[in-house]
Each structure stands twice: as structure tokens, then as C-alpha cells.
Amino acid sequence: MAIHSARMMMGCLATTVVFAATTTASAKQCYAPDERAQQRAFSRVVTTEGGKTLWLAGHTAAPNLPFDQQVRAIFADLDKNIKATGGTGLADMVTMTVSITDPRLGDRFIELRKEAFRECFPASALITVSGLAQPGLLVEIQGIAVVGGR
Numbered sequence: 001m002a003i004h005s006a007r008m009m010m011g012c013l014a015t016t017v018v019f020a021a022t023t024t025a026s027a028k029q030c031y032a033p034d035e036r037a038q039q040r041a042f043s044r045v046v047t048t049e050g051g052k053t054l055w056l057a058g059h060t061a062a063p064n065l066p067f068d069q070q071v072r073a074i075f076a077d078l079d080k081n082i083k084a085t086g087g088t089g090l091a092d093m094v095t096m097t098v099s100i101t102d103p104r105l106g107d108r109f110i111e112l113r114k115e116a117f118r119e120c121f122p123a124s125a126l127i128t129v130s131g132l133a134q135p136g137l138l139v140e141i142q143g144i145a146v147v148g149g150r
Contacts, residue, residue: 028094028146030120041113042124046094051149054085054092056142058099063136067105071112074141087147090116095123096143103128105138 030043037044059081061073079089100109106126113121122143132140 028092028120032121037121039110041110041117041121043121044123046120046123048094048146049149051146052086054082054087054145054147056081056093056145058140058142060132060134060137060140063134067108067138068112070137070139071109074139075112075116078141078143082145082147085147087145091120092145092147093117093122093143094146096125096141098124098126099129099132099140100126101129101131101138109139 029047031045031047032038032043034044056078059074059077061070061077065073075090078093082092083089098109100106106128109126113124132138
């Protein structure tokens with residue numbers, strides 16, 4: 001009986017995963033009414049309804065790369081991982097926490113985020129830290145994405 005119940009549960013889970021992977025409608029609405037939010041490429045509030053929540057681990061790039069290449073590599077990796085789990089890519093991100101090791105890189109990060117998110121920016125925190133997990137890492141991005149929903 002327990003084996004039968006476990007098999008039924010796994011079958012339901014597999015069906016749910018397949019359904020979620022085919023649902024790609026945008027699940028977020030962004031609220032960024034002021035000039036500062038637009039200039040700094042973030043939303044004051046992002047709302048979602050329904051959908052599947054993806055909790056994105058901190059992403060880093062090769063520590064020997066310059067800052068711009070690290071950021072672009074991280075955004076590409078986030079995009080790939082969101083797509084691999086049924087999403088449309090970066091557009092599904094609703095929030096991100098960004099850690100940088102040099103506060104002088106903050107404005108450059110904003111410009112790179114504007115390239116990656118042309119509209120409906122995720123909510124965001126940009127934090128300067130004294131170091132990351134490996135020497136040479138200049139930036140780490142962690143986030144949440146919502147796939148599907150209405």
C-alpha cells in the first residue's frame with residue numbers, strides 16, 4: 001500500500017512538473033512610479049498571482065573575469081537556470097539581492113541590469129560586502145523568480 005501511494009504521488013508530481021514547464025505566461029506586475037526607481041533599474045513592488053516560485057541560489061562567475069563579464073555571465077547563468085526549470089528566463093525574476101565588493105561598481109551594475117531587464121525590473125537590494133566566497137569574485141546575485149500564473 002505504501003509503495004502504491006508513493007508511486008501515485010510521484011506520478012502526480014511528474015504531471016505537475018510537466019504542466020509547470022509548459023506554463024510560461026508572465027506572472028508579475030511591477031510598480032516603479034518614481035524617477036529614482038527607473039534610474040536605478042528596480043521596482044518598488046513586484047506582485048505575482050499564482051505560478052511556481054523558483055528560489056535562486058547565489059550565482060557567481062569565474063573570479064578571473066573583469067566586473068562586466070562577471071555580471072553578464074551571472075545573468076546568462078540565471079537565465080539558463082530559470083529556463084531549465086520551466087520559465088521564460090530573466091523576465092521571470094521578481095526580486096534579487098546583489099552583493100558587490102566595491103561600492104564604486106554600483107552604478108556600473110545598474111547599467112548592466114538595465115541591459116538585462118529592459119522593463120519591469122525586479123525588486124532589488126544592492127549591498128556592498130567586504131568579500132565573497134572566493135578571492136577575485138566581484139559580484140554575487142541571488143533571487144526569486146515566479147513562473148506562470150496570471
